[in-house]
Amino acid sequence: MIFIQDKKDCCGCSACTSICGKNAISLPLDEEGFQYPLVDLSLCVDCGLCEKVCPILNVEPEVPNPAQKGYLLQLVENEIRKQSTSGGAFTAIASWVIKQGGVVFGASMDVETFEVHHQSVDTVEGLGQFRISKYVQSHVDDSYNKVRDLLKAGRWVCFSGTPCQIEGLHHYLRKKKYDKLVLVDVVCYGIPSPGVFKDYMQWKQKEIGGKFKRVLFREKILSYNYTSFSVYNEDSRKDYHLGVEREQFMRSFFSNINVRPACYDCKFKKRYRVSDFTIWDCYDVKAFSKNFDEEGTNRVLVHTELGKQILSEIRPNVKLEQFNDLDYFIADEIAMVKSVPMGPKREQFFKDYQNMQIGDLMQKWFPTTMKVRLNSLLRMTAFRFGIYNDAKRIVKRLLGKN
Ligand SMILES: Cc1cc2nc3c(=O)[nH]c(=O)nc-3n(C[C@H](O)[C@H](O)[C@H](O)COP(=O)(O)OP(=O)(O)OC[C@H]3O[C@@H](n4cnc5c(N)ncnc54)[C@H](O)[C@@H]3O)c2cc1C
Ligand code: SF4
Ligand code: SF4
Ligand code: SF4
Missing domain, CATH: 3.30.70 (Alpha-Beta Plaits)
Incomplete structure (x- = not known):
């Protein structure tokens, strides 16, 4: 047991x-x-x-796959791409499954409870709730059982999630290869605490007033490269948009202080996976191809023949370019293969979490100092002068991240 x-x-x-x-x-x-x-x-x-x-007790060995392929992808339908975190690869793949009469599982935010749960839909319209990465752990609930029942009934199923959720499902299905199962995982940095997020949002809602109706962790309001944490209110005068460099919950996430302990020693970060597709960002698309705009692109690794077949069938809906040097393709995305280091003050943060009001906790740990304001101002200015992407690229290279 x-x-x-x-x-x-x-x-x-x-x-x-x-x-x-x-x-x-x-x-x-x-x-x-x-x-x-x-x-x-x-x-x-x-x-x-x-x-x-249990996928942690039975770690899946990484088996190099010479047939693996890499692609840059942008959904042709620009409005849906804008509503997607990156290039809309998830929607392209999931829509194909729905077209086959299938069912798609993904992570959906409930704004009544500020919880993220895996849900299922069988319409293209329903996919909207799964778009935009939610930087809080999703509760899988009874989704694995539903997936098994649907597969047994002969339906197509697409399950999307973090790599650990995908391997969890793979083991739950006892590694049985179902012909009609399409697995999509993301490159996963780590996953913040649902408890902290819920308390934070309840506090924010009280502070701001009104009633939140939509929470978007990464909205492309200004651009793909400079997204906002956005909260839409029933009273639109109270909508809230802050750059990720200034927003307190996002800062807590990127300081590696509030992610799950397993994420610091993640067993699922690897190049060769059990999924059909691995999808992730491509901020610096110009480093890979001159043929794509900078409004959101996915990098996609295709691991299986089924993945390749789906990709060939969705071609009319996507702009697609194969990238052959896969070592280069994945090299700058460290989260693909390496766990984040634990923030040195994590233990103290969670001690405070248990003893402090959430607002006081966030003010103590992530205050909006002059430095934070200045950083935000510089980013906005660079953006307004149209040099944000170039400046970001230069800073990244100076820091040796590319
Ligand atoms: C927690 C998390 C961490 C990530 N870390 C990185 C990273 O370090 N580097 C990088 O390049 N990309 C990362 N990504 C992937 C990236 O943010 C996009 O999700 C990916 O590029 C897909 O783009 P899209 O345009 O197809 O996404 P969208 O159309 O926006 O689709 C989002 C997809 O993500 C799934 N999803 C959203 N939130 C969750 C969640 N909480 N749990 C499980 N599944 C979820 C949805 O089910 C859906 O399949 C991360 C995603 C998540 C969810
Ligand atoms: S599966 Fe259930 S019954 Fe079986 S060992 Fe685990 S907890 Fe016990
Ligand atoms: S939740 Fe998943 S990782 Fe945790 S013990 Fe159960 S099967 Fe293992
Ligand atoms: S970092 Fe690893 S353990 Fe943590 S949520 Fe992502 S895949 Fe799961």
Whole structure:
């Protein structure tokens, strides 16, 4: 039976809870606001299935795949690309599955509770709720069971999520290769605490007033390279947009202080994966091709024959260019293969989280200092003068990130 001794040994994928036929495992939040499995011993019959499907106890070996291909991708439909985090690759793939009469699973934000849950849809319109990366861990709930039932009924299914969720599903399905299952994972930096996010948003809503109706972690208001954390209010005068360099929750995320312990030692960061597609950003698209604009591009790794077939069938809907030097293609995206380092003050941050009001916590840890304001002002100015992308590129190169 599952017993978590060290929190870094659980990514919260929920494969164990989903497989347990006795419903003996629940997933309560811990004091940091993350879900961990808890076994009810009175229900457990010690069958061992939960351990067999755990993707951390059964790490999937990385098998080099010489047939892997890499592409730059932009959705042709510009309005939907603008509503997508990067180039709209997810929508292109998911729409193909829906066209086959299939069902798509993705992460969706509930603005009543400020929780992110995996949901399923079977219409192209329904895909909108999955667009835009939510930088907070999604609850998988009973999605794996639904995926299995749909596959058994012969339906096409697309499941999108973080690499640990994809490997969790792969193990939950006992590695069975279903012909009609399409797996899409993202390159994943790490995933912040649902508990901290919920408290933060409830506090923000009280501070700002009105009622939040939409939260977008990365809206392309100014550009793809300079996105805003946006909150749309029922009273539009109270809408809230801040650059990610200034917004407190986003700053907490990028300071590596509030992500799940497993993310600091992630077992799923690799180039060769069990998914059909791995999709991620391409901020500096000009470093790869002169044929794409800078309004949002995906890099896509295709791992399987099914992936290649889908890509060839969605060609009319996407601008696509193959990139042959895959070492170069992935080199600047360190999050593909390497875990983030733990913020040195993480322990203190979460001690404070337990003892302080969330507003005071964020003011203490991420105050809006002169330095933060100045940084924000410089970015805005660079943007207004049309030199933001070039300046970003130069700073990145000076810091040796390219
Ligand atoms: C937590 C997280 C961290 C990421 N880190 C990086 C990174 O370090 N570098 C990089 O280049 N790209 C990263 N990405 C990927 C990038 O943000 C885009 O999601 C990706 O480029 C797909 O672009 P798109 O235009 O097709 O996305 P969209 O159309 O916006 O689709 C978003 C997709 O992400 C899924 N998703 C959104 N939020 C979550 C969530 N909380 N949990 C599980 N799945 C979710 C949705 O189900 C959907 O499939 C990350 C994504 C997430 C969710
Ligand atoms: S050992 Fe079997 S019954 Fe017990 S929690 Fe795990 S899956 Fe459930
Ligand atoms: S990693 Fe997934 S399967 Fe393993 S214990 Fe955690 S929630 Fe359960
Ligand atoms: S960094 Fe790894 S463990 Fe953390 S959410 Fe992403 S895939 Fe899962």
